[in-house]
Amino acid sequence: MWEISAGMFMGWSLGSNDSANIFGTGVGAKIIRYRTAVLLISFFVMVGALLEGEKCFGTVGELSALDHRMAFFTMLAAALVVSFFTFSGIPVSTSQAVIGAILGAGIHSGATVDMTKLYKIVLCWVLTPIGGTCISFSLYHLLGRLIDRFLKNAVLRDTFIRWGLILAGCFGAYALGSNNVANVTGVYVGAGVLNPFFGALIGGLSIALGVLTYSRKVMETVGKKIVALDGYSAFIAELSAATVVQIFTQVGVPVSTSQAIVGTVAGVGMVKGIRSVSYRSLIEIVLGWISTPLSGGILCYLLLLLFY
Amino acid sequence: MGLFKKGKEQEVVKMMIDLLKKVQECIEETQRTVTHYLRGEIEDAKASALMTDHIETETDHLRRAIVDALYKGAFLPIFRVEIHSFVEKMDLIADNAEICCDFFLGQRPEIPEPFKERFLKVMDDTIPMSRCLKEATENFFTKGDHDFIKKSMEQIGVAESAIDDDEWKLTRDIFTSDLPLSEKIHLKQCLERLTSISDQIEDTSDWLEVLLMSTKV
Numbered sequence: 001m002w003e004i005s006a007g008m009f010m011g012w013s014l015g016s017n018d019s020a021n022i023f024g025t026g027v028g029a030k031i032i033r034y035r036t037a038v039l040l041i042s043f044f045v046m047v048g049a050l051l052e053g054e055k056c057f058g059t060v061g062e063l064s065a066l067d068h069r070m071a072f073f074t075m076l077a078a079a080l081v082v083s084f085f086t087f088s089g090i091p092v093s094t095s096q097a098v099i100g101a102i103l104g105a106g107i108h109s110g111a112t113v114d115m116t117k118l119y120k121i122v123l124c125w126v127l128t129p130i131g132g133t134c135i136s137f138s139l140y141h142l143l144g145r146l147i148d149r150f151l152k153n154a155v156l157r158d159t160f161i162r163w164g165l166i167l168a169g170c171f172g173a174y175a176l177g178s179n180n181v182a183n184v185t186g187v188y189v190g191a192g193v194l195n196p197f198f199g200a201l202i203g204g205l206s207i208a209l210g211v212l213t214y215s216r217k218v219m220e221t222v223g224k225k226i227v228a229l230d231g232y233s234a235f236i237a238e239l240s241a242a243t244v245v246q247i248f249t250q251v252g253v254p255v256s257t258s259q260a261i262v263g264t265v266a267g268v269g270m271v272k273g274i275r276s277v278s279y280r281s282l283i284e285i286v287l288g289w290i291s292t293p294l295s296g297g298i299l300c301y302l303l304l305l306l307f308y
Numbered sequence: 309m310g311l312f313k314k315g316k317e318q319e320v321v322k323m324m325i326d327l328l329k330k331v332q333e334c335i336e337e338t339q340r341t342v343t344h345y346l347r348g349e350i351e352d353a354k355a356s357a358l359m360t361d362h363i364e365t366e367t368d369h370l371r372r373a374i375v376d377a378l379y380k381g382a383f384l385p386i387f388r389v390e391i392h393s394f395v396e397k398m399d400l401i402a403d404n405a406e407i408c409c410d411f412f413l414g415q416r417p418e419i420p421e422p423f424k425e426r427f428l429k430v431m432d433d434t435i436p437m438s439r440c441l442k443e444a445t446e447n448f449f450t451k452g453d454h455d456f457i458k459k460s461m462e463q464i465g466v467a468e469s470a471i472d473d474d475e476w477k478l479t480r481d482i483f484t485s486d487l488p489l490s491e492k493i494h495l496k497q498c499l500e501r502l503t504s505i506s507d508q509i510e511d512t513s514d515w516l517e518v519l520l521m522s523t524k525v
Contacts, residue, residue, distance in 0.1 A: 028385075030380075030381040030385075031381065031384070140525070143525075144525030145525075147525055148524060148525050151452075152451075152452030152453070152454060153449075153450065153451060153452035154387075154448055154449055154452060154519070154523050155317045155318065155321055155449060155450075156452075157452075157523055158317055158383050158384055158387060159317065161384060162384065230384070230386045230387075230522070231384035231385070231386065231387065232525055
């Protein structure tokens with residue numbers, strides 16, 4: 001069972017970083033207290049992981065056949081890549097790091113990689129920000145018309161958007177748990193170290209632990225960046241990001257919540273005719289599709305070469 | 309575990325309405341001050357000016373309390389900043405009213421008899437403007453009837469234009485009169501003090517339009 005320690009480290013790191021995508025806006029704007037936010041995220045991450053986490057285990061666990069020790073080195077490589085990129089201030093996707101590391105392990109062991117699954121995964125990565133943009137663009141218009149028609153009172157409207165932000169945040173946490181738990185324990189479920197239930201439970205707990213213990217700084221930093229959006233736009237961006245991640249949970253592919261939110265913020269910007277996302281963010285996403293799995297793959301290959 | 313600090317928005321709206329009432333009272337008291345002064349009832353004018361000063365102090369307290377509540381989390385951030393600017397502008401109306409009273413009682417301008425009624429008219433025409441602003445703002449925060457608010461803002465704009473027109477004509481008549489130049493300049497300053505109140509009401513009404521626009525998706 002010691003092999004799951006690397007996965008738990010990954011889960012802790014994921015929780016501490018990705019919670020900012022969920023309630024960064026709310027905490028930065030003092031809509032919700034930090035303590036309440038992390039408790040809500042932890043709870044809904046656990047619910048998402050336990051109810052729907054199994055849906056993505058298949059994709060991660062069955063991409064390549066790994067034994068117990070290989071699973072450990074795969075997760076260690078992915079966790080080290082994520083930590084290094086985060087420490088260097090470069091946005092990183094845990095999903096892409098894990099998939100890259102699995103491919104590295106597959107190449108090392110000479111095992112065949114299920115290319116159909118791989119194509120599906122890459123397609124979903126590309127579709128995450130694009131889908132986010134389309135959903136937020138449409139939702140902005142649709143919900144906006146209803147609000148303009150039925151919520152004219154300034155106080156009522158403000159209250160609706162506040163509650164909307166909170167509920168969208170809870171939905172986002174649920175989607176994070178259901179989609180990203182496979183990044184934490186999917187490899188172990190595939191290698192037979194854990195059964196799907198314990199995979200979801202331990203994965204969810206690791207993410208929740210990261211949220212509860214080490215998310216404050218990132219949440220406050222990200223919160224201040226996104227607060228530049230008006231309340232309604234932030235609500236639409238959050239809701240759309242949660243929706244797109246949840247859609248990919250149904251497809252069974254873990255995707256990047258950070259890239260989903262960049263896509264949804266871009267969609268809101270398109271409605272208003274402004275460039276809400278810098279070219280740098282877009283370039284970082286495209287480079288991330290290549291550099292993150294590549295780094296994970298190379299590091300995993302080297303670790304297995306040295307220690308396996 | 310409270311998700312939100314209880315009813316902060318309602319608390320701010322209540323204080324905003326109180327502030328509007330105080331601003332309205334302040335302008336009405338200023339009107340009394342000017343009326344007493346022009347009738348030569350200096351002691352009554354002093355009492356009214358003192359009352360204006362008290363009301364203005366109360367508006368300052370309310371403004372601080374509103375700003376405090378806003379930055380403790382009432383309303384969403386961008387809207388919060390806009391409401392803050394609006395409250396500052398409302399408070400400036402009361403400030404201008406107080407300065408106007410100070411001008412009359414501190415500098416005691418000599419208003420010639422033919423101009424007295426016209427000076428009073430400027431002040432009288434300012435009262436409906438502030439009433440209009442109060443009703444529009446109350447409606448914005450409680451009912452959100454956009455048509456009513458827009459109509460009220462239009463009325464304020466029309467009234468302010470009329471006051472500007474009166475000011476221009478009165479200025480012309482002052483400077484074409486036989487009064488010494490120093491008195492002409494003093495009267496002009498006095499007139500500017502009076503019209504500064506209506507100017508500020510219009511400025512605040514313009515900001516209400518910004519609030520109205522910002523709530524639209």
